[in-house]
Amino acid sequence: MKIRRILVSAAAALLLFGCQKQDVSLMPQKADETIVNQDGEKLKTSSLEQGHIRLQLSEEMTELAETDPDAFIQLFAELGVKSVSRTFPDAGKFEKRTREAGLHRWYDLYFDEEIPLTKAGEELSVIDNLGYVEYRPKMVRIASEDVTWRSGSQANSGNIVQTAQTDIFDDPMLPKQWHYYNNGSTYGTRSGCDINVIPVWKNKSTGSSDVIVSVVDGGIDFNHEDLAANMWHNPDKTGQMIYGYNFVKKNFVVEPESHGTHVAGTVSAVNNNGIGVSGVAGGNMAKNIAGVRLMSCQIFIEGSKESGSGAEAIKWGADHGAVISQNSWGYEDEQRTTVPRSDRDAIDYFNQYAGVDENGNQVGPMKGGVVIFAAGNENRDFGAPAAYEGCIAVASVAANFRRAGYSNFGDWVDLSAPGGDVETGPAVLSTLPGNKYGSYQGTSMACPHVSGVAALIVSAVGGPGFTRDMLINRLLSNTTSLVKYGVRDIPGLVNAYGAVAGASTVPPEQVTTVETSVSSNKVHFKVKIPKDKDDGSPYGISAYYSTESFKTVEGVECQNFQVEDLVAGDFLEGDIVDLQFNKKYYIAFDAYDLSLNHGPISQVIQLTTGPNAKPVIECDVPLEHVVVRTFETKVFNMSYYDPDGHDLTVSFEDNSGGAASFHESGKAGQGRIQIDGKGAPDGHYEFKFKVEDRYGAADSIVVPYVIKPNTPPVKIKDIDNLVFGAQNENLTLNLADYFYDEDGEPLAIKCTVSDNNVVNLAPTTNNTVFVTALMFGTADVTVSVTDAMNETVSSSFKVLVRDSSQPFDIYPNPVTDGNLYIRSGDATSAKVVVSSPSGAVVFNEAVSTDAFSPAVIDLSKCASGVYSVKIIGTSETINTTIVNIHND
């Protein structure tokens, strides 16, 4: 009865399609058009796949599809349907649980891409009891490339120094993988901003081949020199079809792709093989320990926007043995606020059925799976599918503990991991196809760090009875907090050691070797670090102290000290501070691991603290009769210390309004007091310098000082005009002969020359000016001296550079403005006769001349032509010719 009613409805729908054929005709879709899905969310059609709609069929419609596929397809005939098929194909032995999860009801409908989605949606809405219509968003990889290192290249190698920490493996690029061990030695990095995986490799695990990670991404380069040994092999296939599945081309041949290969390398590049990089869970080849296995679930192809079904790929991983699903992909629509239902169903399936056989029994290292998603790179408070609560969303941290500028954020994010940020520092280094290596940044790169750590945890502690909830609890409960770095919009940084060792059950051994010394209210100790059976070394040492004797540490005050890079057998030194003065104390120590398992306490030591001594202030010069002129800056180097070693607080007061100030030098207990007379009003002042420890013991000095007024410089006399008789002649002006400053301060000398080609004036440091004649000519020069208060006085003079072998300079030639000048080096007189070309004498007079007052001969009434000039001087006679230019 039910089937018949559906058929009738379908027939009616067919009729309706037939009647509305015109409406279904090809119509261009507007770029900014939106469509509302059945969850009430508005979606931009430009962000959706065209010609593709995913359907979650009703039970009745599912029955029709399975019992009468032809009739089912006919429902969509008017849409130009190309194919209709299950989103999650028949899963063979897992089909039963597939159907239990309802995944058999999902169908992908492919139709003519020219038909607008809005129109297709309208047509589907009239099919009675069809089910849920899901418009498919376009998928994208979530990363951007930074720089590619070719194999063997030194490019962009940075200045990271190989350390004892990274010596654990011989992979040559491990020292550059700051995301595993960051000692802050590279620009843009901060020590400790890593996933703290080195202690896990040393003490816990390097990965296990029992653990399979499905990489839902571009295809992994399964032949890569640094990946091949850790690739998963499909037991049901042979040859090139064993590494996973290609969901784009719907076959078993995986095609290498950059993004997927990079992600895979972070999870499980082969460790300690003397090649390339390290992976988080890549095993230890030198010790024949295989890493976690990489299953390639390919949904992207190199250089193509074509994509496969992410949901199908996630489920496929669960059905083929993966317990961790690594997903560095998302959707193109940056306004989307929901996660598609089919994705959510696939994630739920993986979470429930990964690591479990068709009968519900655990067969993998973990019961249930974990789906890990990159949060997205849009710098916004949402990301899909990452925001779905069924998966672990991973944000990206730069190498300096700050959220990467591109990373999505918000309460829905579960973890952070290093993803790099080239705006502030390095990106993440990993494998690339063709035996290459390179750096990418993005939450895509952060995500596989979490997948790798999850795989490490499962490798270390997985096995029968280990569940996905245990894994998630370890991952999320043992992170490195970012709050102290001011980062509050994403959660803590994944901490591999914390997550793996967080389940330690064996406490460290007893502390047996202790040395102590007392200084005031501080006890300095030196403790030999005991062994920790399951962790190798304890995480820290607790120092217990009480004024009363104790045998157990309950209720006893303590201070904790992390051992950091020290290991068992090393000595940890520290100070127990803030004890009471002059008091008898009982002190003991124990060691603890990351799970806060404390070992037995040491022997209790009895000692007595000392008194609180007053801080001490010292100055490099006597602070007496301090006089500062307004041009002066006087500096007093101060040192101060507390005999007990307590931290000191410095205070400084000055009543001049700012003339005196205190500046810390950067070295503890050192600084300088500076009195700057510049700009300060003259008068009598004092400053007070005080140092005080936190317990109130203090020392201070009060220093009176005087600021005396400034006296401007004055001019004693003007500088005489200078005559040079040849080029390159020089002389030195001693400015003390011309200027005087009562304050005796150094004066700034400034020389201004009208023509720098004629003469050069070079001030020296000993209050002189070196004057050099450069070429014949004249120049106007001003020499100014300025004191520290910008009071200036100056003297101007002329400089003449001439050829002294010529008794007279006769210029200009030609004469163009009617005046002919006759100049001599020294003051003299001469008779001048100027005759015209016709022989007429046009000027015949005695004249006086010197270097800066030349005689002027008026030729303004004389016609143009060549004139003879005869100068009869006191000692010689000059005959020459000049040209006069005149306009009648």
Added chain:
Amino acid sequence: MIRRILVSAALLLSAFAAGAQSVPFVNIADNSRRMALGGADAAYSASKILDDSYKGSADATYMMWQPQALGNNLILADGYFKLADKFALAAGGRFNMYKPIDVMNEQGNPGASFTPSEYMAFLGFHFAAADNLAVMANAKMISSSIAPKYAGQAFAADLAVAYDIDGLTIAISARNLGTKLSYSKTVQNNLPMTVLLGAEKTFEFGDNALDLALDAGYMPLHSCMVAKAGAEFSIQRIFDIRAGYHFGSNKAVEPSYASVGIGANVNVLRLGFAYFIAGGDSPLKNTLAFSVGARF
């Protein structure tokens, strides 16, 4: 009425007069004979066509002009040839070479040197309007380059009329009537225009002769009177002794000086030498010239 117009024109021209004249080398006499006669040549120059004893003549002269002042070297050449009894053509030119000058800027700094130079070329026409009446006209091109960026040309004409009364030749001529010498768009100079009234007569004493020449002139652009007088005594028509005086009323425009000279005539050839005698600070001291010529 005409006289009043002439006076007005002279006053107007004098308003533009400068204290010296440009390109004065164009006013120097043609050869050493005329130089030795104080430059008096107005009647002779205009009446050549009336002398029927020769078909033509040619002369070349080298002159050291103001040798102690400007130190110029002046080369002059001219020729005259009768095409018919009443027609003759004349042509010639002169080249004035100066010593190099040192270019100096406004601050007295030396620059490159420059060598000024000037030249003039003319083509003349002589016509005997009657047995005792001659007219003459010359067309001239004058070029002067005196300094970098200051070079120019001018075009001018000489006009003259001569009348012979029983061996006394009287002539009137106007010289250098023409354009301004344009050195640049803003520098233009007048030519040394001169109006001359001249007379010349030869007294013969057997094989000897005495030639007297007198010019009186006016330079309207400079409001300057000028007079030239000279005498030549010829012995046996072979040797000549010459003396003259050149008078300039405005010494700032046209200097005064005395001149002497000698000449020799051998068949068609003639040689000549002239020397200027100037006093005081006159740069014309020791100016001299040599000529060689031919009559045919």
